[in-house]
Amino acid sequence: MIKYTNSLDNITTNHLNGFFVDWPNPPSVTTHHKLLEKSSYIWLAVDDHTGNVVGFITAISDEVLSAYIPLLEVLPEYKGRGIGKNLVEHMLSTLSGFYMVDLLCDQELQAFYEQFEMIKTQGMNFRNYQKQSGI
Numbered sequence: 001m002i003k004y005t006n007s008l009d010n011i012t013t014n015h016l017n018g019f020f021v022d023w024p025n026p027p028s029v030t031t032h033h034k035l036l037e038k039s040s041y042i043w044l045a046v047d048d049h050t051g052n053v054v055g056f057i058t059a060i061s062d063e064v065l066s067a068y069i070p071l072l073e074v075l076p077e078y079k080g081r082g083i084g085k086n087l088v089e090h091m092l093s094t095l096s097g098f099y100m101v102d103l104l105c106d107q108e109l110q111a112f113y114e115q116f117e118m119i120k121t122q123g124m125n126f127r128n129y130q131k132q133s134g135i
Contacts, residue, residue, distance in 0.1 A: 001048045033135035043090040054078040057087040069103040
C-alpha cells in the first residue's frame with residue numbers, strides 16, 4: 001500500500017534510492033534529501049511495506065501569490081499506479097490558495113497536466129547542466 005505524506009519525519013537518505021533516472025549528472029541521495037528539506041512544500045509517496053519513498057513532488061513559493069512545481073518523480077517500477085496523479089492532486093490542493101501555480105514540462109507531458117486544468121503557456125528557462133547534481 002502507498003501512503004502519502006508531506007513530512008520528512010523518519011525519511012532518511014536510505015529511503016530515497018532510484019530517482020533521477022536518465023539524468024546524466026543526477027543529484028546524490030544526500031542532495032535529494034536536502035532539496036526536499038529546503039522546498040516550501042513537499043508530498044511523498046511511501047511504500048508501507050518497505051518504508052521507501054517511491055514518488056515525490058516539490059514546490060517553492062513566495063508565500064504570497066505564487067508557487068512553482070520544479071520536480072515530480074515516481075520510481076520506474078511504481079509508474080502506472082496513479083502515484084504521480086495523486087502527488088499532483090495533493091500538491092495542487094496544498095497550493096490552492098495561491099493566485100498562480102506554474103511548472104515547466106516537456107511537450108509529451110502536457111496532456112498529463114491538462115487533466116488538472118493546467119493550461120499550456122509559453123515560458124523561458126535556463127539550465128546549467130554542469131550543476132545538475134546540485135550545489
